[in-house]
Amino acid sequence: MTPNSLSASSRSSRRTFLANSGLAALVVAGGAPLLSACGGSGSKNEGTTTGKKLKDLLPAYAASSLASPDIPAKNGSAAGFTKALPASALKVSVPQKLGRGGEFTVMAPIWGNVPKQGNPYWTAMDKAAGVRVKWQNQQGDTYGQKLGAVLASSGVPDAVVVPGWELTGKIPSAIANKFADLGPYLSGDKVKEYPNLAAIPTGAWQRSIFGGKLRGLPMPSATTPNIAPFYRTDLFEKEGLEAPTSAQEFYDLCKQLNAPKSKVWACGDMSWAAWNIFGVLPEKPYYWKLVDGKLVNRYETDEYLEALEWSRKLYSAGFVHPDAKAETGSIGDLCAAGKVWMYCQDLSDWYGKAAVQRVDNKKFRMEAFDYFAADGGAPTLYARPPADIWTFISEKADEKTVHDILALANYTAAPYGSKEQRLRMYGVEGVHHTFEDGVLTKNGKGNNEVFSTYEYLASPAPFVAYPDLPDVTEGMVEWQQRQGAHTKKPLFHGMMIIEPTRYTELNAEFEDLEKDIVRGRKKVADMQQAAADWKSGGGDKLRDWYKKLLDETGATGDSAS
Template identity: 35%
Template sequence: MDPSLAGAATNRRRFLGLVGLGATAMAGGGLLAGCSRQAGTEGAATNVDAISAVLPKYQPVDLVTPDITGVRPIADGYLNYPSELVKAVTDTPGGSGETITAMTPWWGPTPPGIDRNTYLQAVNAELGVPVDFSVQDGNTYADKLSAALGARDVPDLLCAPNWEIDKIPRFSDAVSALFEDLTDYLAGDAALAYPHLASFPTGAWQYAVWGGRLAAVPWPTDGPFPYALFYRKDLTDAAGVQAPKNIEELYEFGKAMTDPGNGVWAFGSVFHMVQMFYGVPGSQGGWRQTDGGGLEFKYETEEYRAALEFTTKLFAEGLVHPDVVESKGSDTKQLFNSGRLICYEDGVGAWRGMYSEQRQITPTFDMQPVPIFSATGDGDPIAWGEEKPVFYTFIKKGLGAERTEELLRVLNWCAAPFGSQEYHLRQYGVAGEHHTIGDDGSPVMTELGRQEIADQYTFIVGRYPAIVQTADVPGFVEDLLAYSNETVKYLESNPWAGIKLEFPANYSRVLQPTEDKILDVLRGRRPTSDLDQIISEWRSAGGDEGRDFFAKALEDNGR
């Protein structure tokens, strides 16, 4: 994922809200007796321990022993690709011949469609039924998703990012109106008919429940961190500049690496990571408990004010690339890859793909994460993160039991774990076409593979987490596990862990406009002294309503 600007976690993932769902949808939000409040304008908070009866029975599938153990919730690492792959699904999943429609995001060039994509054709042949993907730009996926929900026009399989649906008012109503109830298909022992889905962690399934019923298939996270601060180590090494270890060094890093005369600037978006360096809270978007027992949001903290002032200074002194300053839609990945941008924040999941692609163009390309640090040197930094699923896949309502079971068999095939033939085909396509085999026995993507594969089948189901070494990214598994196992020490404790929250409508609506105002401050269009006014407007428009909601969720769950 590519948050190219400060505040991009919401800026580029904008929802217009659910409209046009109709009376049936509005009546569809259920009440989970004893453990939730009614969804809708007031929001809902559900203790996930209260929904164990609707969850799949967990049954692990272990094909390969890991080489590096991740500190949970970090996934395990594998340094060698298996020479022998197991056929994990013996029966062909599909049989109807009826095309399955699916919508997924992708943060890169749009791949060819089903008629011109040999990768899709190869996987569909194994599935026994064609899956036709509508691959949408991940940077504007919120708009596409909102339009589909509002028009009540959803595909058979719909991938929805967790950070998007959290902001949709009355999303539970959309779930009830548009998507299949999967409880009877997957609860308890029923899930064993789909063993690779049953291998997903129970904690991931807990978040896939709406209105007390199982409504989606989760994509379990392989790491809890939403961002890392990446830098071009090959370029900084050449310049004799070290990675920063404190906030003053980050500023000096920016000054040393910015060279407008040669079209190079130090920074793209860094605001989220700067907040972590300063210890700004991130739970549920920025809440924490105060010493007095109340709640405060990040905007209201001294740490946030310090992070805002520091980042505004980077903008004001010309250390941020002008494309980022001027546009919400600047392509920071391209700027970073071309060396015109030295340092920016991105999702940790972006690391591997960029590293692999750019090494084909620039063999010395080396992107690394800056180790997390405390801005003040007093105490520890905070690493934001959570174990919620990254994405959810919903099945269209009303397709009938036979079709729903076929779709679940397809998802089960797609969820086959590392070490299986199915995983290999899903990830790398056909040998000799989409990948070759490197000297170490691991697959190396070809240009055709890069053009045609956009994780289509992964986005509709996810997979059991595994971090696998391949020849195109030498040292990646060791580097990622070293960074992740160190950073997890600073993972913020979440007071709402184990409580599934659906935000109040007013609170959801005020988030984006407020982030836009903050972005204006960062860019110098408003003075930092306006923060107090912005906070006041946020509180009156829904922020205080959110405070009451989060406090009630803790109270109701005895915390």
């Protein structure tokens, strides 16, 4: 699913490993240290960590000054780089090899074919960092199943990548029980042994605290929306059309564009975009808002039901491509082929489609239109977490192994404009890529070997850098910045919250029910019933748990009222 050529800025959302990264600095919430205060007889790992205890756990921040972006970060966006430097002009961010030559295993998701062990890319990376990695790659589509099985066993690899959307069931508890406390290596000034890790923004580290300990190595992410509503700008301009500015305009535009007899459909599934158009609260643990002193959950809001109904109408009117209903194929590829006019996907798809299509069609242009409120005007968007993917180190790893993994993470977290970043993103010059006339180009070997693996160990402050398509870099970052102007923090923003295990399956059926409703297999009334069942089945007790957490942390956010 993930194009092999995606850069470090490509991240994930929910069940796909795609999300564009970026970060807004996070103010640490005050209040007393809190772990088990919200759970009665609950686990010691429940709740969150705040106050002085949180401050003592966080690594000291020291920003990198290696390179200045062409487009500085703003409103929670990533920074943008539109130019590439020749290898001779790149700076060094890791002057001394920190790895001690140890070998360790890393379990990580992958989409596509796994490169052969001992390939030139992995070999060069290991040699540069001074380590030897034995990758245990698992296909991304079934990664959650593999992850659960591994964490339930006694054979946990030395390092394990865990995406935030897999923090369900018993996995959060397993993280707190099976992975090492990195505080003795990274908290406070200790992180200065690893300068690139010290340059990771504080908010990302706050999200890396599980069970009262600093356990995760984070991939920082933008706090602006990562799901973008794409449209074929070139085709719109050819037909004299403009992007929609309200939910009704979108529907009317679909009616105008839809032509199933010609094998052309107006759109793909727009449910993810609908959450933003209708101002729906995020997913857990940020799925609460305060109304008249009472916590109201995402599933209880009118906005949630309205978004489902709007998405459902697009399907019932026949505007959505049949592959979307069947959840097969790639709607993005159909859009690129002119068979779909609009679709939503991770922001990184902007580059992925442009890079492929412009090889044969220089006029190809795909962009993302700005979000709007359902009735027009400025939308209500909620900030994303400052990190949502981590690597954890097994508690059974010895001190030498921990140091070697941190050495590699320090290497992979090198900023744009460094020799380390160039190797990590593009491989070996002459083997995996070429640099001609200021343009970096991966060759076939580069596309088959150099893709998402090493950056999962840790990544720098988020950036977008596509020097081969500078207009795409500019478009992506400026889109983030425009959406960021309408983004506010939900309650508990930036906190890593572990719900009591007795509630971990409480929300398990909502995602499948959402799909059934928008596809016409269920009714919106079924969601209202599910919300009522959620309340009586533990939702009200979970609300009380969160209210106590809110009172003790004072984490009001921008959405409180």
